[in-house]
Amino acid sequence: MPRRRVRLPVPTEDGAIRAGFERLRQELAVPEQFPPDVLSEAAAVAGRAADGREPVDATDVPFVTIDPATSTDLDQALHLERRGSGYRVRYAIADVASWVAAGGAIDGEARRRVVTLYAPDERTPLHPPVLTDGAASLLPDGDRPALLWTIDLDEHGEPDSARVERATVRSRAKLAYDEVQRALDAGTADDVLVLLREIGTLRQAAERARGGITLPMPEQVVERVGDRWTLASRSTLPVEEWNAQISLLTGMRAAATMLEGRVGILRTLPQADPRDVARLHRTAAALGVPWDGPDADVIRRLDASVPAQAALLTEATTLLRGAAYVAFDGQVPDYVEHAAIAAPYAHATAPLRRLVDRFVGEACVALCAGREVPDWVRAALPTVPELMAGADRRAAEYERGCLDLVEAVLLQGREGEVFDGMVVDAREGRGVVQLHDPVVRARIDGEGLPLGSDVSVRLVAASPADRSVRFELASATPAAPSGA
Known part of the structure; x- marks a missing residue:
């Protein structure tokens, strides 16, 4: 690759x-x-x-x-x-x-x-x-x-x-x-x-x-x-x-x-907890990613450059705990x-x-x-x-x-700017956004975050002292059905 x-x-x-x-x-x-x-x-x-x-x-x-x-x-x-x-x-x-x-x-x-x-x-x-x-x-x-x-x-x-x-x-x-x-x-x-x-x-x-x-x-x-x-x-x-x-x-x-x-x-x-496997299958269905084979085969075919599939890859890490x-x-x-x-x-x-x-x-x-x-x-x-x-x-x-x-040093002083990315994890009022440019993976706050969707996010804070970066949702493009 x-x-x-x-x-x-x-x-x-x-x-x-x-x-x-x-x-x-x-x-x-x-x-x-x-x-x-x-x-x-x-x-x-x-x-x-x-x-x-x-x-x-x-x-x-x-x-x-x-x-x-x-x-x-x-x-x-x-x-x-x-x-x-x-x-x-x-x-x-x-x-x-x-x-x-x-x-x-x-x-x-x-x-x-x-x-x-x-x-x-x-x-x-x-x-x-x-x-x-x-x-x-x-x-x-x-x-x-x-x-x-x-x-x-x-x-x-x-x-x-x-x-x-x-x-x-x-x-x-x-x-x-x-x-x-x-x-x-x-x-x-x-x-x-x-x-x-x-x-x-x-x-x-x-x-x-x-x-x-x-x-x-x-x-x-x-x-x-x-x-x-x-x-x-x-x-x-x-x-x-x-x-x-x-x-x-x-x-x-x-x-x-x-x-x-x-x-x-x-x-x-x-072995993966059956509850984690079931949640992964539900997430795939919600994102429009077909689950058309054994779990390992479907996961292996996922493409991290596709928002919905990147979200599934993030969810799949729960199988390896x-x-x-x-x-x-x-x-x-x-x-x-x-x-x-x-x-x-x-x-x-x-x-x-x-x-x-x-x-x-x-x-x-x-x-x-x-x-x-x-x-x-x-x-x-x-x-x-x-x-x-x-x-x-x-x-x-x-x-x-x-x-x-x-990441924090790269973004320090750019608070308020809007960046393009995709939501790869979302639960209980917060999640994770993967920016396209620069290559930053960071926390995003908000209810109802659109998992597996292309989004625009606004930088709220970047603190090198705390080594933390935080975004909020600016706008979202609904996830399209995605084949694996």
């Missing part, structure tokens, strides 16, 4: 925006510098060979990484090949445990930070940069320790077998999503990238067959271009979705491995599914940026080798779900706070 981007200068100096980000970091207690003992330990381990623990030598496999162009904390590298009528997926994951000793200073700090936090002006990494962006990252500058998943698929993209083992790998190239998409579109991509499209498409079909739910909602992002801050609406490229399918496949196999071994930690999501981390040791939980994936699933592919993945990886390596899961992993399992839940809440609040700040 193409990227739709609107760039507008924020009418304030760069320092004011950065000061707002700093206030937000203080409010949320976002960590600042790493403590000296953590930096000292990281420098020491980065200066030696990693504790590979008799790894398999896979340096002859020409792995590549595919990430945003500016990323340097590279968790995954892949290689794909045909295997008879099917395929072999090799997916190398950064082996963080080879660098981070259980109970050490880095480990303790990682359990305090839990996840990497992202803001438009800086990144707050989970691990010291000498590891995250250097020795532990799967950069194409030498050998790296990795947890190597080998997953064999049949001709339909369904797994026949899967295993993970410690290995030494060597990435051959650091590729960016944009360049890979261009090469695929132009027909100049190499065999591995062509297979990524082929396997990714098969996995998408398998997801549809399982009843998995994908919300095709553009991402609202903040960027800095030169001395200007911008808001952008970004839709994912097809290659990002195909690449994500490899990660999802690995997470599903990790979950299956831990369930078979009766020890590990899953990412779960309950209640995600949790569930640890177990000896007794398998009663509920193990991730409803959006329609299968058991575990976070396993981003250990440089997310704490739980290190424990999942270690459990899977041990189970695949027929060994006992390490005591330090088992000891941590009861505490990790709460750590991850708290960190996820803070990360979401941080991201939303950054967006709210830039």
Whole structure:
């Protein structure tokens, strides 16, 4: 899908925006510098060979990484090949445990930070940069320790077998999503990238067959271009979705491995509340959007650029509430599914940026080798779900706070102006309006807001200090029937 981007200068100096980000970091207690003992330990381990623990030598496999162009904390590298009528997926994951000793200073700090936090002006990494962006990252500058998943698929993209083992790998190239998409579109991509499209498409079909739910909602992002801050609406490229399918496949196999071994930690999501499903169907009928198939299929076809369908996408997020981390040791939980994936699933592919993945990886390596899961992993399992839940809440609040700040600064001083947009949520005297230009999503007050309609709205208030923006309805165009 193409990227739709609107760039507008924020009418304030760069320092004011950065000061707002700093206030937000203080409010949320976002960590600042790493403590000296953590930096000292990281420098020491980065200066030696990693504790590979008799790894398999896979340096002859020409792995590549595919990430945003500016990323340097590279968790995954892949290689794909045909295997008879099917395929072999090799997916190398950064082996963080080879660098981070259980109970050490880095480990303790990682359990305090839990996840990497992202803001438009800086990144707050989970691990010291000498590891995250250097020795532990799967950069194409030498050998790296990795947890190597080998997953064999049949001709339909369904797994026949899967295993993970410690290995030494060597990435051959650091590729960016944009360049890979261009090469695929132009027909100049190499065999591995062509297979990524082929396997990714098969996995998408398998997801549809399982009843998995994908919300095709553009991402609202903040960027800095030169001395200007911008808001952008970004839709994912097809290659990002195909690449994500490899990660999802690995997470599903990790979950299956831990369930078979009766020890590990899953990412779960309950089935949607029937009341939420019924409300979504009623909303679709009211907006004139035909519901002509399984829920997941209809949601996947919705177009966020159409007001009525954008409103339905916003309503559909209620189907994906209640995600949790569930640890177990000896007794398998009663509920193990991730409803959006329609299968058991575990976070396993981003250990440089997310704490739980290190424990999942270690459990899977041990189970695949027929060994006992390490005591330090088992000891941590009861505490990790709460750590991850708290960190996820803070990360979401941080991201939303950054967006709210830039929106408020962008609109400050324009109170009374009228903007075009669409109402994407409406209930009990207030709702949410998505402006067309600039790309702002904000609160709107008023009774009887016309859900799923094109509207003109008047800016009532924009407060950078409160990171808040508020509109009122100026006029509306009734929603026309909209096919999905």
